[in-house]
Amino acid sequence: MAPLNKNNSAVKRIMQEARELANDPSPEYSAAPLEDDIFEWHCTLRGPAESEFEGGLYHFRILLPAEYPFRPPSLMMLTPNGRFETDTKICISFTSYHEELWQPAWGVRTAIIGLQGFFPLKGKAAVGIGSIEYPISERKRLAALSRTWTCPHCRETNLALLPDPAGTEQAPAVEATPVSGPSNPPAEAVAPAPNPIASPAVIDRVAGPTRAQTASKRQRPPILLDTAICFLVVLVCGIVFRRMF
Incomplete structure (x- = not known):
């Protein structure tokens, strides 16, 4: 078998990296080689958190040389x-x-993560050619x-290429238009009111006495009536006692 030349080595390395990225996807980026040219990749990258780029999705090209991975890639941003x-090789x-x-042990993933880290850095102090402020x-x-920017080659929006993770909202905040009338929170944001009959104490306070409680009160004679009955009993006993003696 003839030894592999650098070009064949590059093809094997590129296909290996493509499989690794497909099998281990990241919520921060999505990248793959073009079907008709594996030496050109297209990548959609999420803007760094806690920066003016947060919520943004950026599409760029990764151009790999024939001698890859022994020579580094070139990066060209496509999304404004x-x-x-845009359409300019970035100097990083x-x-x-x-x-x-460049180190041959690095790869496409290294370039993607590195580019994301350069976004928040200031101007040409961090990047030379291709930097704007x-x-x-x-x-x-x-x-x-x-x-919603669409790549002319991929023919899909950035959001379709790199959807937001489930349960998160990555879009930059949009100021709501004020409306007349009282301000009410969205229905989904309102916490459900506690059930007023969940607590026995609330039942007694809100619903009033139960039937058993009401019947008990009706059966129990007032205090004055109890006193009068006792007085009559004592009086009758006194009269009977005198007649006996």
Whole structure:
């Protein structure tokens, strides 16, 4: 068997990484090679939390050289974001701009996670070519728009390519339009009222005396009537006692 050349090694490595990403997906990104060119990947990346990019979804290309993994990839952002120029190779330490820093043990996942970490860093101090510095308000606006941005090649929105995790809401907050009248919380946010008959004490206080309690009160003579009966008993006993003696 003839020894594998670097190109064959690259194909094996790329397919291995593609299987690993498919078998171990992340809620932070989704990436896969193109069907017609495994040396080009498309990735959708979630914006870093607690930053102006939070809630945003960003689509970019990962271009792998024929000598991969012995040479680093190139990254090109496609979704407008206010941090990196679109359709421009980004200059970061693990890209083709800095081959001397690349390690063959790294891979596509390394590049994706690294790019996410560069989002909140400030301007050209962190990134050279391909860096832009938009106002925070504009970055937040682009983050909201990025969710419905559609890749011309993938033909799907970023949200379809990387859905929000179940039970979470990653979309940037949108200020609600004020309405007239009293402010009421949404129905789903209102806690259910406690059942007024759940507690015996509440039953006694709210529902009043039960039938047994009412009947008991009716059968029990008043205090004055008890006193009068006792007086009459004593008087009759006194009269009888005198007649006997």
